[in-house]
Amino acid sequence: MVETVVNRRMETGRANLEVFSEVLQNLAQTDKDIIVVTSDSRGSGKLVPFGDKFPKQIIEIGIAEQNLVGVAAGIASTGKKVFAVSPACFLTARSFEQIKNDVAYSDNPVNLIGISAGVSYGALGSTHHSLHDYAALRAVNNLIIVAPADNYETEQAIIHAASLNQPVYIRFGKKNMPYLVENGTDFQFGKGRIIKEGTDLTIIGTGETVFPALQAAEKLQSEYGIQAAVLSMHTIKPLDYDLISKFAETGKPIITVEEHSIYGGLGEACASFLMENNYRNRFKIMGIPDEYTVTGSQNEIFNHYEISEQGILTAAMKLLS
Known part of the structure; x- marks a missing residue:
């Protein structure tokens, strides 16, 4: 289903x-x-x-x-x-x-x-x-x-x-994107959306990484019984600190996923907020590492750097272990 x-x-x-x-x-x-x-x-x-x-x-x-x-x-x-x-x-x-x-x-x-x-x-x-x-x-x-x-x-x-x-x-990217409004809230700049509720860990995505994050979360649930929340942090600045706090307060692991360098983007913005406010959740930034980027289609690059459904699922399992 x-x-x-x-x-x-x-x-x-x-x-x-x-x-x-x-x-x-x-x-x-x-x-x-x-x-x-x-x-x-x-x-x-x-x-x-x-x-x-x-x-x-x-x-x-x-x-x-x-x-x-x-x-x-x-x-x-x-x-x-x-x-x-x-x-x-x-x-x-x-x-x-x-x-x-x-x-x-x-x-x-x-x-x-x-x-x-x-x-x-x-x-x-x-x-x-x-x-x-x-x-x-x-x-x-x-x-x-x-x-x-x-x-x-x-x-x-x-x-x-x-x-x-x-x-x-x-x-904006180029590929066809899903329509997730049935799981959404009213849109507002600076306010993220809860795409999927969950209590075991939180995956925060932005842009075209939100859909593979949702795919990974649903597979975690169907195959392993793990309830992962998925947030669409569509606004990188200003960041929705209230929403991040809500999920950080559970003490559960947090993963950020972005189609961007691991430096200076969504992940580091979340990390600095969490650290400054004394949250101690297990935390992982997923994105493009500091290297000469491989060449290929968007899907091939996503798969190579593991910001795909399977890559996010694997990272979640490691963080929970």
Whole structure:
């Protein structure tokens, strides 16, 4: 039965980028202040339909990411609701200074949309991976950082971002994602979702790692009788300290899983909070280690670094032993 539920969820999911494009089109129908600025990413960002419907509300900068952010900041300063769309690897590295100064420091409410994030570009290798973005942007004041786990979180993140007068960074991958709203709570930036309740350990995921975490948790339950809670920590900054505390207070082990370097991301954010507040749970950070990243598809890379269903299950069993 568990397997059937998991398969159904995956079959009903779409790529978060498709949902992003659809929601943006719906918003733009009644809000002419919605402006998209893109760096030669209409196709990869699923923005062709938006451009066709709203040609006066999209600006193509070309492959010039620093200019992309600068132009987006300038437009946002006039009161427009700007979505700056570009591959996450370039948006958050090449344009870091512009994000820091033109957007965050200048308090221009640009919605920075990092597409093909994490290892979504797979075979293109490390130059096209964004495994640094949480770490870099967490150090920038006045910037919300979000990685939706499913289509529901994507929809809500875009709606919230469009109505929020504050800089936001949202990252999306490329693959089809599940729809987990039946196990969710109302969406709010800075508030995680309990995807699955459990009392034996807690798995905290973000973005595209939440689904394999859920798969691992359901297999732990069906095969070993282990009740693992699964949290979607869609907002990396600000972190939901209340939710983390709720599960840390049980004293049970905690695992964090992210499509990011093990340095500076979700895991270290959770670890610093737990340590500073005298929690002593057994704890493990799962992500990409400090090495030259292997090349392959996203699934192959997930399997290699054990941020897959089986890898998370194995880590959980070791932590519980």
